[in-house]
Amino acid sequence: METLFFEYPATKTLPRRAHVGVVGSGDLEILMEPSAEARTKVTVRTSVKGFGKTWAKVLERFFTVHDVAATVKINDFGATPGVVTMRLAQALEVSQDNAILKR
Amino acid sequence: MEVNPHDLIRIKGYSYLITDAQEPEWVKVALTQAPYVVVRRAPMEKGHIPIGIRGQQRHERFAAFLPQDAVTEVITPEQLVTQKQWQQSSRYYQLPVLRALDDIYEIFQFYGLVWGPVGSVGFELVSGIPTAKDTSDLDIVVRLPHFPSIETARQLVAELTRIPIRMDVQLEIPAGAVSLLEYSQGSQLILLKSVCGPKLISHPYR
Numbered sequence: 515m516e517t518l519f520f521e522y523p524a525t526k527t528l529p530r531r532a533h534v535g536v537v538g539s540g541d542l543e544i545l546m547e548p549s550a551e552a553r554t555k556v557t558v559r560t561s562v563k564g565f566g567k568t569w570a571k572v573l574e575r576f577f578t579v580h581d582v583a584a585t586v587k588i589n590d591f592g593a594t595p596g597v598v599t600m601r602l603a604q605a606l607e608v609s610q611d612n613a614i615l616k617r
Numbered sequence: 618m619e620v621n622p623h624d625l626i627r628i629k630g631y632s633y634l635i636t637d638a639q640e641p642e643w644v645k646v647a648l649t650q651a652p653y654v655v656v657r658r659a660p661m662e663k664g665h666i667p668i669g670i671r672g673q674q675r676h677e678r679f680a681a682f683l684p685q686d687a688v689t690e691v692i693t694p695e696q697l698v699t700q701k702q703w704q705q706s707s708r709y710y711q712l713p714v715l716r717a718l719d720d721i722y723e724i725f726q727f728y729g730l731v732w733g734p735v736g737s738v739g740f741e742l743v744s745g746i747p748t749a750k751d752t753s754d755l756d757i758v759v760r761l762p763h764f765p766s767i768e769t770a771r772q773l774v775a776e777l778t779r780i781p782i783r784m785d786v787q788l789e790i791p792a793g794a795v796s797l798l799e800y801s802q803g804s805q806l807i808l809l810k811s812v813c814g815p816k817l818i819s820h821p822y823r
Contacts, residue, residue: 536796539754601808
């Protein structure tokens with residue numbers, strides 16, 4: 515088990531909390547919550563050690579494109595970068611959908 | 618030759634592997650110890666089968682391709698179930714995951730589903746090499762012609778949850794695999810792991 519931290523500047527607010535993904539080999543769980551700070555803070559807990567550089571690349575690419583101030587917790591079970599990016603996109607989408615429903 | 622993701626292949630020899638990159642040292646060691654590779658979820662390339670090699674450590678995984686003439690035998694996860702292969706294991710009384718397969722067998726039998734253990738447990742049952750650990754999850758695939766009803770999925774999850782080990786069940790349909798748990802939750806989007814990579818699809822029965 516390895517824990518990694520990442521932080522990025524952010525300006526837009528995340529509409530609402532989102533929880534996506536599942537515990538399972540090659541997959542991951544993501545909890546994305548709005549943050550009052552103008553930052554995106556990501557904590558990754560992964561079962562696979564030694565992929566810090568890959569995480570940095572994948573997360574930086576995603577949060578450069580998607581500017582949201584959020585606290586993100588990732589629980590990873592060996593997901594590929596493709597799966598990680600897709601789950602992040604899903605979390606954003608769910609957050610926006612939930613916001614529409616609650617309006 | 619038909620092979621599916623998770624099938625194990627007994628290979629003729631280490632020298633048949635087709636690799637893009639220089640393989641790490643452990644690959645040869647692993648294949649000398651047990652000449653089995655696992656079919657990856659990826660497209661065939663020039664008729665070659667996409668395979669993966671697993672080492673002792675969790676991070677030791679290596680992707681390669683295998684020419685079809687290097688295949689000695691294909692062992693499917695469901696084959697291990699027909700013969701209740703786990704009961705023949707010398708570690709049956711030592712590993713709770715192996716004994717749990719008896720209960721899981723009854724559940725899937727009741728629903729008439731075709732299934733099998735994969736991951737470290739499947740590999741151990743086929744190769745005879747102690748691979749599963751006390752801390753290992755039990756990875757299972759269920760092969761279906763199409764998605765089950767959400768009700769069936771929920772009932773399955775409820776029944777499987779009573780077994781006190783951590784399980785990861787994937788529903789394998791022709792288009793790819795989805796997590797049984799995620800599917801049963803009925804969220805709008807679910808992750809499909811297809812031969813062409815992962816994609817988010819709309820839940821078919823929501």
